[in-house]
Amino acid sequence: MSINISNVAFHYPGRASKPVLQIPKWEVKSGDLVLIYGPSGSGKTTFLNTIAGLILPVRGSIEILGEKVFKMPGFRRDAFRAKNIGYVFQQFNLIPYLNVIDNIKLAANFSKKKEIVKIDEEIIVLLKALNIAEEDWELHSRRLSHGQAQRVAIARVLINRPKIIIADEPTSSLDPLNKGSFINLLLSFVAKYEITLIVVSHDRSLSKYFNRVELFSEINII
Numbered sequence: 001m002s003i004n005i006s007n008v009a010f011h012y013p014g015r016a017s018k019p020v021l022q023i024p025k026w027e028v029k030s031g032d033l034v035l036i037y038g039p040s041g042s043g044k045t046t047f048l049n050t051i052a053g054l055i056l057p058v059r060g061s062i063e064i065l066g067e068k069v070f071k072m073p074g075f076r077r078d079a080f081r082a083k084n085i086g087y088v089f090q091q092f093n094l095i096p097y098l099n100v101i102d103n104i105k106l107a108a109n110f111s112k113k114k115e116i117v118k119i120d121e122e123i124i125v126l127l128k129a130l131n132i133a134e135e136d137w138e139l140h141s142r143r144l145s146h147g148q149a150q151r152v153a154i155a156r157v158l159i160n161r162p163k164i165i166i167a168d169e170p171t172s173s174l175d176p177l178n179k180g181s182f183i184n185l186l187l188s189f190v191a192k193y194e195i196t197l198i199v200v201s202h203d204r205s206l207s208k209y210f211n212r213v214e215l216f217s218e219i220n221i222i
């Protein structure tokens with residue numbers, strides 16, 4: 001089992017009167033491709049942050065790859081995330097003053113997975129596969145177009161060969177054509193490396209790409 005959530009509750013500190021998550025049970029098998037729909041403000045980002053171990057549930061249990069990550073001390077949680085979970089953030093969170101290659105290299109350093117020499121080669125393979133032109137590899141990430149930044153964000157996640165990728169509204173600002181190519185690209189890597197994929201969105205047109213489509217309101221019964 002990739003993810004196993006039971007009886008999770010969460011509210012932000014000091015806001016107990018405003019519960020954000022109330023999830024009786026939710027499971028994801030290895031290799032599942034899950035799309036979750038929900039309106040803005042319904043707690044989707046908070047939900048992904050609890051799966052990533054960036055925030056801890058107030059109650060309940062979240063097992064990731066069989067491990068109770070929420071019980072780990074912070075430094076082990078961070079190491080577990082770097083090794084196993086690729087998070088494509090809504091705003092990408094690229095480092096603006098680092099170039100494309102260094103943004104990816106930094107992520108690889110955090111996960112401490114491989115020898116640096118091999119990482120350089122893998123970064124080039126990924127950048128080519130993601131259609132990022134060689135002339136842009138040395139560009140500071142703040143100079144990238146939105147579509148390019150998105151693809152660099154994917155490369156940064158893939159370099160660590162995570163077992164799980166979670167993506168927060170990754171297509172929210174793409175036109176339909178770029179949306180399709182972006183999702184297809186992500187899915188091709190996910191299939192190749194047998195990664196479990198969880199995407200949250202409010203964009204209904206993405207359904208056809210996934211084998212599980214769920215309403216967030218049926219997962220989170222707040």
Ligand code: ADP
Pocket residue numbers: 012015020038039040041042043044045046047
């Ligand atoms: P979504 O991603 O579905 O738009 P969020 O998880 O961002 O929803 O937010 C869910 C609710 O939690 C919202 O009411 C939001 O205002 C609140 N919220 C989000 N982040 C914080 C925070 N850091 N502190 C307090 N409240 C927050």
Ligand code: MG
Pocket residue numbers: 044045046090168
């Ligand atoms: Mg959100």
